[in-house]
Amino acid sequence: xxxxxxxxxxxxxxxxxxxxxxxxxxxxxxxxxxxxxxxxxxxxxxxxxxxxxxxxxxxxxxxxxxxxxxxxxxxxxxxxxxxxxxxxxxxxxxxxxxxxxxxxxxxxxxxxxxxxxxxxxxxxxxxxxxxxxxxxxxxxxxxxxxxxxxxxxxxxxxxxxxxxxxxxxxxxxxxxxxxxxxxxxxxxxxxxxxxxxxxxxxxxxxxxxxxxxxxxxxxxxxxxxxxxxxxxxxxxxxxxxxxxxxxxxxxxxxx
Amino acid sequence: xxxxxxxxxxxxxxxxxxxxxxxxxxxxxxxxxxxxxxxxxxxxxxxxxxxxxxxxxxxxxxxxxxxxxxxxxxxxxxxxxxxxxxxxxxxxxxxxxxxxxxxxxxxxxxxxxxxxxxxxxxxxxxxxxxxxxxxxxxxxxxxxxxxxxxxxxxxxxxxxxxxxxxxxxxxxxxxxxxxxxxxxxxxxxxxxxxxxxxxxxxxxxxxxxxxxxxxxxxxxxxxxxxxxxxxxxxxxxxxxxxxxxxxxxxxxxxxxxxxxxxxxxxxxxxxxxxxxxxxxxxxxxxxxxxxxxxxxxxxxxxxxxxxxxxxxxxxxxxxxxxxxxxxxxxxxxxxxxxxxxxxxxxxxxxxxxxxxxxxxxxxxxxxxxxxxxxxxxxxxxxxxxxxxxxxxxxxxxxxxxxxxxxxxxxxxxxxxxxxxxxxxxxxxxxxxxxxxxxxxxxxxxxxxxxxxxxxxxxxxxxxxxxxxxxxxxxxxxxxxxxxxxxxxxxxxxxxxxxxxxxxxxxxxxxxxx
Numbered sequence: 061x062x063x064x065x066x067x068x069x070x071x072x073x074x075x076x077x078x079x080x081x082x083x084x085x086x087x088x089x090x091x092x093x094x095x096x097x098x099x100x101x102x103x104x105x106x107x108x109x110x111x112x113x114x115x116x117x118x119x120x121x122x123x124x125x126x127x128x129x130x131x132x133x134x135x136x137x138x139x140x141x142x143x144x145x146x147x148x149x150x151x152x153x154x155x156x157x158x159x160x161x162x163x164x165x166x167x168x169x170x171x172x173x174x175x176x177x178x179x180x181x182x183x184x185x186x187x188x189x190x191x192x193x194x195x196x197x198x199x200x201x202x203x204x205x206x207x208x209x210x211x212x213x214x215x216x217x218x219x220x221x222x223x224x225x226x227x228x229x230x231x232x233x234x235x236x237x238x239x240x241x242x243x244x245x246x247x248x249x250x251x252x253x254x255x256x257x258x259x260x261x262x263x264x265x266x267x268x269x270x271x272x273x274x275x276x277x278x279x280x281x282x283x284x285x286x287x288x289x290x291x292x293x294x295x296x297x298x299x300x301x302x303x304x305x306x307x308x309x310x311x312x313x314x315x
Numbered sequence: 316x317x318x319x320x321x322x323x324x325x326x327x328x329x330x331x332x333x334x335x336x337x338x339x340x341x342x343x344x345x346x347x348x349x350x351x352x353x354x355x356x357x358x359x360x361x362x363x364x365x366x367x368x369x370x371x372x373x374x375x376x377x378x379x380x381x382x383x384x385x386x387x388x389x390x391x392x393x394x395x396x397x398x399x400x401x402x403x404x405x406x407x408x409x410x411x412x413x414x415x416x417x418x419x420x421x422x423x424x425x426x427x428x429x430x431x432x433x434x435x436x437x438x439x440x441x442x443x444x445x446x447x448x449x450x451x452x453x454x455x456x457x458x459x460x461x462x463x464x465x466x467x468x469x470x471x472x473x474x475x476x477x478x479x480x481x482x483x484x485x486x487x488x489x490x491x492x493x494x495x496x497x498x499x500x501x502x503x504x505x506x507x508x509x510x511x512x513x514x515x516x517x518x519x520x521x522x523x524x525x526x527x528x529x530x531x532x533x534x535x536x537x538x539x540x541x542x543x544x545x546x547x548x549x550x551x552x553x554x555x556x557x558x559x560x561x562x563x564x565x566x567x568x569x570x571x572x573x574x575x576x577x578x579x580x581x582x583x584x585x586x587x588x589x590x591x592x593x594x595x596x597x598x599x600x601x602x603x604x605x606x607x608x609x610x611x612x613x614x615x616x617x618x619x620x621x622x623x624x625x626x627x628x629x630x631x632x633x634x635x636x637x638x639x640x641x642x643x644x645x646x647x648x649x650x651x652x653x654x655x656x657x658x659x660x661x662x663x664x665x666x667x668x669x670x671x672x673x674x675x676x677x678x679x680x681x682x683x684x685x686x687x688x689x690x691x692x693x694x695x696x697x698x699x700x701x702x703x704x705x706x707x708x709x710x711x712x713x714x715x716x717x718x719x720x721x722x723x724x725x726x727x728x729x730x731x732x733x734x735x736x737x738x739x740x741x742x743x744x745x746x747x748x749x750x751x752x753x754x755x756x757x758x759x760x761x762x763x764x765x766x767x768x769x770x771x772x773x774x775x776x777x778x779x780x781x782x783x784x785x786x787x788x789x790x791x792x793x794x795x796x797x798x799x800x801x802x803x804x805x806x807x808x809x810x811x812x813x814x815x816x817x818x819x820x821x822x823x824x825x826x827x828x
Contacts, residue, residue, distance in 0.1 A: 211554065214551070214554055285554050288503035289506075292457060301480075
């Protein structure tokens, strides 16, 4: 973690009105409240302060620049404490995307630690789960109803991912943000916080909701299978994992 | 015929094996009381079979390590014939695959090992099972496995929860014998099961079961596609359909037609067949039945002891059974979910093709059928008198024919006229139908049994005679068929039907086309 912390250095967010575009490809997301998918007894709705969020996921090209500038995060040098063997395995070399990976595709096969380091190097951070879910709740302006969006997401989740499309190719939601659904899974800062146990390999605890969403009585909307799948997916992760369809985007707090 | 005497019933006796020690003590006390009050006969005084240990003791360090031989549906994993416990290594790779669920209909299956159901696992009571679950890197979803043969939290689900591109391992002891479902239990559980993630793990008793001639492996499941039954193209999972428990498909082994025609299960007359049949669900309970067979021995819900002489058995979602029967006569025996609209309108239909010599004592066959035909024709002639007037316009006749079709013919030939592949021939663009109008009329009046070739495909089934319909009705329904399903049009008049019926009355004309 020392390495991660050493890369810190946060840039103060500018004061912008809702819908205005901060620099660095970010967009302002207004604050608000929503009913959490897994409500916690004694706690009410989830409250989200305004924040800036990358309009699209981080691309292979952007991550290549990061690796160029930060040799410690190149494939051959990254510590096995922070990445597993699949880290950037779709690239040909440390600084060579090759033919299989295109610059405008979202970068995948990146670990949580690598994503955190990337965002910090840009003066940003990963969005929290609450921020990500809040931003992803927004439907396109004048577009589909929430249930239509849910069915579309579900259909997307239900298909095997083929070749990844370029970032920005799915419809923008009302904040102008692309690809929250329909392209990749994304790391969030507290990806393993939804469930009580810190070690998701514990066998004998009875946090059945962790893996058994279909029988869970905790979920607010038991029909929201799309959300079940997201939470289920996050629960399967460990921070060193680098997966085929898992990338990230960055967020920034307003000062 | 009697079932094997080495089955569970014989091994455990009637007391069952799942009672706790405390309850068993009470039972023994009660038995002792009855014993004193009512002295047993000499025959009864034979000592009861010793109960096996609740948990088989094994020397873990000394166990030989064996790679499991898995069964690929519809074939069961081979019998073990092993007289000692072992550490059995089972490796299953999870794949998310687009496959055909019906002709021209694609669905994204999530599978154990690339098939629905997944591989059949077979171990011996007392074995340690070392289970490896590999989640392929191209998969989008995390997965796990909950085996109902496991005694432990989650049935192994927590221990095998695995992200794409990773693998997990856990080991359990197979304590209870029987036939058990395994399935994925990752959130949302219903969707993982609905996409085909289930299979069977069979735990043989220490002494094994008697050898039989054939062993088959079938698992039923219900599927929830956005499009209706047979609507072509790639069909996504439909959440609302699943919540409403209204499947578009109810299938054996994950595909319509997986057990019919060339894929039918096979046996010879006089052979003993053992079937391991599970029900993955996710929602429906199966009324499993084999048309024309009776289960000589049936182990309901995969447990013990056996029931004898069973016609239809309930297989709960997340349950299984084992059945044994000896075949006596040749023919095609149809596997169905006897909640019967599922069989003919949602795909829950398979076949067991039995070859060998006839036994006319047990089943007389077609002789009776021919006598029956003549009677029906005779009665139908009488029924002709005093019927509704013939519709005037072609449109009116087609409308009346459609009503007849939907009420009777569509059950087999299907509402879209496409029939069921390998089972019921199509009427849509059917070369056989359109080639010979008189033959078509004759088949409706007299029925049709035996092999025919339609549009290059062989069919061998039985259509009952429908001579009870009036000449008008038969003319109308044929006219409807000729003007529907992409057929070229045309019409059949009631006078033509009457003429064919008259010819059929002459004994030398009765027969198959």
